Amino acid sequence: MASLLFFTGTMDSGKSTLALQTNHNHAARGRVGRIFTSQDRAGDGRLSSRLGLSTEAIEVDPDFGFWSYVVGALTQGERIDYLICDEAQFYTAVQVEELARISDELQIDVFAFGILTDFRTRLFEGSARLVELADRIQPLQVEALCWCGKRATHNARTENGVMVTEGDQIVVGDVEDPAQPAPTVGYEVLCRQHHRRRMTTARARAVTTVPDPLPFS
Numbered sequence: 001m002a003s004l005l006f007f008t009g010t011m012d013s014g015k016s017t018l019a020l021q022t023n024h025n026h027a028a029r030g031r032v033g034r035i036f037t038s039q040d041r042a043g044d045g046r047l048s049s050r051l052g053l054s055t056e057a058i059e060v061d062p063d064f065g066f067w068s069y070v071v072g073a074l075t076q077g078e079r080i081d082y083l084i085c086d087e088a089q090f091y092t093a094v095q096v097e098e099l100a101r102i103s104d105e106l107q108i109d110v111f112a113f114g115i116l117t118d119f120r121t122r123l124f125e126g127s128a129r130l131v132e133l134a135d136r137i138q139p140l141q142v143e144a145l146c147w148c149g150k151r152a153t154h155n156a157r158t159e160n161g162v163m164v165t166e167g168d169q170i171v172v173g174d175v176e177d178p179a180q181p182a183p184t185v186g187y188e189v190l191c192r193q194h195h196r197r198r199m200t201t202a203r204a205r206a207v208t209t210v211p212d213p214l215p216f217s
């Protein structure tokens with residue numbers, strides 16, 4: 001029986017790395033797959049991981065049809081055993097329904113990877129449908145951490161270093177590097193409590209005004 005699996009975690013939790021590893025392990029055993037992504041930071045038609053690996057991928061835009069793509073390929077005599085689907089939060093509900101149909105009716109394994117919620121803590125359309133339809137939802141094993149040390153569960157968006165809760169749902173970007181100047185639009189992963197309080201690393205640093213209780217000099 002083929003399965004539709006949804007691997008999910010915050011930004012920067014290793015999803016794209018796992019997508020590349022999953023593809024590598026299946027291809028190493030002679031299975032034939034197709035790799036899809038949507039709006040990866042590395043540009044159209046790339047699936048990239050922060051660990052430095054990347055690969056070519058088929059770009060999924062809202063008009064892309066998974067069912068017609070796969071049926072078309074099979075009809076041409078091509079072999080497909082599995083699909084790797086990264087940035088699946090950006091897929092439409094209909095596209096996710098097609099992935100479920102591909103798994104059920106064509107016996108092709110589907111491995112989907114994506115973040116669950118946006119910067120306002122609301123589910124993305126693709127992720128919501130995956131939660132509803134997947135055979136299994138697998139949280140990423142490697143924990144992304146909030147600045148406080150707790151597991152990060154939410155994605156915050158910053159504009160010029162300040163956390164925002166309004167704006168377009170989709171703005172492609174990366175997690176902030178604290179060693180670099182704040183980007184125009186960046187992201188930071190936080191635990192729920194600090195997301196609710198809009199307490200990013202920068203703000204936590206700014207409000208820590210208490211001097212050392214026992215200064216040495």
Ligand SMILES: Nc1ncnc2c1ncn2[C@@H]1O[C@H](COP(=O)(O)OP(=O)(O)O)[C@@H](O)[C@H]1O
Pocket residue numbers: 009010011012013014015016017018048049050051142144
């Ligand atoms: N220099 C590094 N050394 C070791 N691990 C790293 C390094 N840079 C990034 N990582 C790992 O890569 C993860 C991000 O992987 P990536 O696949 O790009 O995440 P996602 O697709 O979930 O956003 C980080 O959580 C961290 O574990």
Ligand SMILES: Cc1cn([C@H]2C[C@H](O)[C@@H](COP(=O)(O)O)O2)c(=O)[nH]c1=O
Pocket residue numbers: 010011012015016039040041114115117118119120155156157169170171172173174187
């Ligand atoms: C929270 C949030 C994220 N995004 C974008 C930012 C990145 O381009 C991707 C997530 O990629 P990753 O591989 O998981 O780091 O999603 C967005 O458009 N809107 C959001 O609210």
